[in-house]
Amino acid sequence: MSASSPGSDSHSVLLGTETPLQLDCGVTLGAIRMAYCTYGSLNADKSNAILICHALTGDQFAASRQPLTGKDGWWDLMIGPGKILDTDKYFIVCSNVLGGCMGTTGPSETDPKTGKPYGLNFPIITIGDMVRAQVLLQDYLGIESWFSVIGGSMGGMQTLQWAAAYPERVFSAIPIACAARHSAQNIAFHEVGRQAVMADPNWQGGDYYASGRKPTSGLAVARMAAHITYLSEAALHRKFGRNLQDRENLTYGFDADFQVESYLRYQGINFVDRFDANSYLYITRAMDYFDLFTDNNGNLASAFEGTKTRFCVVSFSSDWLFPTSENKQIVHALITAAANVSFVEVETDKGHDAFLLDTPEMLKTIDGFLQSSARSRGLVS
Known part of the structure; x- marks a missing residue:
């Protein structure tokens, strides 16, 4: 078939x-x-x-x-x-x-x-x-x-x-x-990601498919947190250090001053275009249960x-x-x-x-x- x-x-x-x-x-x-x-x-x-x-x-x-x-x-x-x-x-x-x-x-x-x-x-x-x-x-x-x-x-x-x-x-x-x-550490990181998704008002108890509103903000945060765990401190330092993103001075605000911040935001935004938030909940749970x-x-x-x-x-x-x-x-x-x-x-x-x-x-x-x-x-x- x-x-x-x-x-x-x-x-x-x-x-x-x-x-x-x-x-x-x-x-x-x-x-x-x-x-x-x-x-x-x-x-x-x-x-x-x-x-x-x-x-x-x-x-x-x-x-x-x-x-x-x-x-x-x-x-x-x-x-x-x-x-x-x-x-x-x-x-x-x-x-x-x-x-x-x-x-x-x-x-x-x-x-x-x-x-x-x-x-x-x-x-x-x-x-x-x-x-x-x-x-x-x-x-x-x-x-x-x-x-x-x-x-x-x-x-x-x-x-x-x-x-x-x-x-x-x-x-x-x-x-x-x-x-x-x-x-336990990995379960903890997954729980942070799941809570980020479920705290997004657009998650709507998981029933968001027909509404036209998806929990993209929560899923993006979950992806950002998880992505940090995929890298090492040495790799982060080698790639980004404390380098500023497209600027010469700090903005004294909450924009992405640092390259590493911009990188994580990019990872989060790209992820939500190809992944379902509920699938993220289910698959992370499957990993947690593996023993x-x-x-x-x-x-x-x-x-x-x-x-x-x-x-x-x-x-x-x-x-x-x-x-x-x-x-x-x-x-x-x-x-x-x-x-x-x-x-x-x-x-x-x-x-x-x-x-x-x-x-x-x-x-x-x-x-x-x-x-x-x-x-x-x-x-x-």
Whole structure:
């Protein structure tokens, strides 16, 4: 039931028509719409497929022009002919997560029971629910096992969930800059963002779709606060320092005197044009609820017991949102579970966002791991 035109890499499919999706909150969702993009070609035995899992503010357009912004895909540097995720070798799939706002069923999509957008009537979702929806897509595509599942930040959480819940469906996994559970600090930052959205009068209890007024101010503030966590102090200092914005003297007012203020305002304004405020609430909540420790009675190693999946865990030295110590917890659990695991801490001052940027050591690490995994799977001689 693809809605894409011939030759297009953008698709939409109705999933779960026969087996409704059971959510962790206890609600059953009927058929769901899944929007996804593909790059490259699936080989004869369907052994070269890679699933890319996007982060909180990402979407399925990993290497495609984003239709709302006109910008290149968020991982365009990674995906394409001759790149690390070589589309001459691999079949790349990236789907918009459940609860998203770029075509996959979420709060901004139409509730078939009412004919209106779900709004806050949409059920609370988890990372586990996102992955279960992706399993439906995997089955629809007829792919028995992903050659690799890869993602950074929230995408890394999905990657871990895939490896823990469906090890037989994942040959290799690359969780980048993530953790096995969300920290209290990260939950706190998310709560600030959610409160900013809900404090905006235009939020209207989440039922703003028909009014023509959206909580853009609140969502912009949420984005600004979150964006600070994606950077490091060193990166902020290197980029902006205390430099003034288009002026030689302080204004002694509340305009954007400093370049860093102008930058954050720019980030906030651009974000509201492409993201739904309710989706922001739902997806941040899903990240908050993610906890592989509690899911496995406090024993993270048991989540990966007996796994045959190959792992490559990547962290960044200046990432204080998902610090190396939390990535090492994953590595230690995998070692305890006797898993095949590699680990690299990349030295960089780019902060959490380093996984989206041209970070040579990360690129070299992922390239080497994929080549080794491809040999193990027989994709190359």
